Amino acid sequence: MLEVRDVRKSFDGFMAVGGVSLRVERGQIAAIIGPNGAGKTTFFNLVTGHLRPDSGAVVLEGRDVTGLAPHDICRLGMGRSFQRTNIFPKLTVFENVQAAYLSHRGRGRDLWSRVARLYREETLALLESLGLLVQADEVSGFLSHGAQKQLELGIALASEPALLLLDEPTAGMSAAETRETIHLVERIARERGLTLLFTEHDMEVVFSIAQRITVLHQGRVIAEGPPAAVRADAEVRRVYLGERR
Amino acid sequence: MARLARVPWGLLVLIAAFFVPAAGSRFYTFLANDIAIWALFATSLNLLVGVTGLVSFGHAAYFGIGAYTTGLLMKKLAVPFVLAFPAAGLLAGAIALVFGFFCVRLTRIYFAMLTLAFAQIVWAICFKWNEVTGGEQGMPEIPYPSFDWISGLPLVGGWRTAEYFYFLTLVLVALCLWLLRRIVGSPFGRMLTTIRENAERAEFIGVNVRRYELAAFVLAGAFAGLAGGLFGIFNRGVFPDFAYWTKSSEVLIMTLLGGMGTFYGPAIGALVLILLNQQIVAYTEYWPFVLGTILVVLLFVFPGGLAGAAQAAARRVWRPRRA
Numbered sequence: 191m192l193e194v195r196d197v198r199k200s201f202d203g204f205m206a207v208g209g210v211s212l213r214v215e216r217g218q219i220a221a222i223i224g225p226n227g228a229g230k231t232t233f234f235n236l237v238t239g240h241l242r243p244d245s246g247a248v249v250l251e252g253r254d255v256t257g258l259a260p261h262d263i264c265r266l267g268m269g270r271s272f273q274r275t276n277i278f279p280k281l282t283v284f285e286n287v288q289a290a291y292l293s294h295r296g297r298g299r300d301l302w303s304r305v306a307r308l309y310r311e312e313t314l315a316l317l318e319s320l321g322l323l324v325q326a327d328e329v330s331g332f333l334s335h336g337a338q339k340q341l342e343l344g345i346a347l348a349s350e351p352a353l354l355l356l357d358e359p360t361a362g363m364s365a366a367e368t369r370e371t372i373h374l375v376e377r378i379a380r381e382r383g384l385t386l387l388f389t390e391h392d393m394e395v396v397f398s399i400a401q402r403i404t405v406l407h408q409g410r411v412i413a414e415g416p417p418a419a420v421r422a423d424a425e426v427r428r429v430y431l432g433e434r435r
Numbered sequence: 436m437a438r439l440a441r442v443p444w445g446l447l448v449l450i451a452a453f454f455v456p457a458a459g460s461r462f463y464t465f466l467a468n469d470i471a472i473w474a475l476f477a478t479s480l481n482l483l484v485g486v487t488g489l490v491s492f493g494h495a496a497y498f499g500i501g502a503y504t505t506g507l508l509m510k511k512l513a514v515p516f517v518l519a520f521p522a523a524g525l526l527a528g529a530i531a532l533v534f535g536f537f538c539v540r541l542t543r544i545y546f547a548m549l550t551l552a553f554a555q556i557v558w559a560i561c562f563k564w565n566e567v568t569g570g571e572q573g574m575p576e577i578p579y580p581s582f583d584w585i586s587g588l589p590l591v592g593g594w595r596t597a598e599y600f601y602f603l604t605l606v607l608v609a610l611c612l613w614l615l616r617r618i619v620g621s622p623f624g625r626m627l628t629t630i631r632e633n634a635e636r637a638e639f640i641g642v643n644v645r646r647y648e649l650a651a652f653v654l655a656g657a658f659a660g661l662a663g664g665l666f667g668i669f670n671r672g673v674f675p676d677f678a679y680w681t682k683s684s685e686v687l688i689m690t691l692l693g694g695m696g697t698f699y700g701p702a703i704g705a706l707v708l709i710l711l712n713q714q715i716v717a718y719t720e721y722w723p724f725v726l727g728t729i730l731v732v733l734l735f736v737f738p739g740g741l742a743g744a745a746q747a748a749a750r751r752v753w754r755p756r757r758a
Binding site for chain 2: 238240259260261264265269270272276277278279280281285288289290292293298299300301302303304306307308345346348349351403
């Protein structure tokens, strides 16, 4: 599904990501963990086309997408959500998700149809599965933080990705909201047969749903494997788990 | 509120506007003609400013290009209006494509400065290219379109040429505004709104932000060109200051004054600014001073412009009834 080969990126001499490789198989739920500043978000930005790697390659379903623009990569089936909430704040909840459908289905060049009528059913159905249906007509900028994160997930899903990258989907959430969101993500991933790659700081979350975990530290992979193996890894315990507990 | 919104206000205003020559003096027809053209110019700018979130300081360039195109074709080459008018939109749009190609590569203030720079180039060409544009003196005596065929018809006969041109302006402006409204309310328009709201997120739902911005720039330029084409004839001459930066700022002020958050806001801004100008100039020569004061008050008291304030007021009046 996704193969990343030895990508590197430095900013003004600071090595943010120093040669990271990663494979995610179709249908897998994979996670990237690592302490703050480990390079998780930079790595995400390299994969999604937001940043161009200095070297290395990103291959999506056998196709080299290294250095393509985000909108092209999005069209090839990769969706993403952001660590800080990233929605269209003055549009309603409905319009946020509908916009993603419009763009994904290539209707953006249509200068004539009346937008309000398009993809109503799909949008409402998706909002319902996210539990946002009652808020469909609210201006999204006024939603609670948790609801905005869910909306953001909705926007990503409306692009009908095969591979979904979530950058800290539960950042800033309470323990209860976190649990709820994770169940939601897991359910939707299973329903839609999505491949999932996410970063997360909450260890409990990661070890409960991820099938494969990659540990980053100072821009390098220090461990990789199924949760049990990663948990047992001495290096991981020292640099990461040790720090937290 | 919902019932109030369903009234076809635009159509009512259009019908009322047709009665201005019958009800008022020649002077009012002149004012109404001026307002109609500027309303189109301001609404075209709002496709960039209000819808896409791109502030252009050089929108007069396309207005000027349109005015010179129609003017030159009609005066020097005796091309009929039916061809000279769309040509204004086409050429303005084509040049907007070239300038816009560079402008959309920049963001915010840099975008604004580059639009201004291109507009100044257009102005300088109009000002210096004596053989074609008439240079500093401009190009007076642009002919009116021929209305011979219409004055012979029953019911609509008997008006002066200036009044026929006013009716023609109304029809064409209404048509352009209707097209712009469809564009704003289309899926394309929604994509532009997502760019205004959050360009980074728009990229990640698959929107090619630069290309959409460029498309908006070209459309806005083309409609400004059409407004310019009408303005040259209305003004009985085309002059370099049509493309000067003061025109760009004037149309930007109209857009802000009327409210860039609503479709008809900029047109209302054009109406109010032109009427105010007319009234205040009669009393004082310090019109710019009064204008500046109005703007300062406006920006602080009604950040959504006049149309935004009216909408908020209507909502306040109507909400208790619904509850």
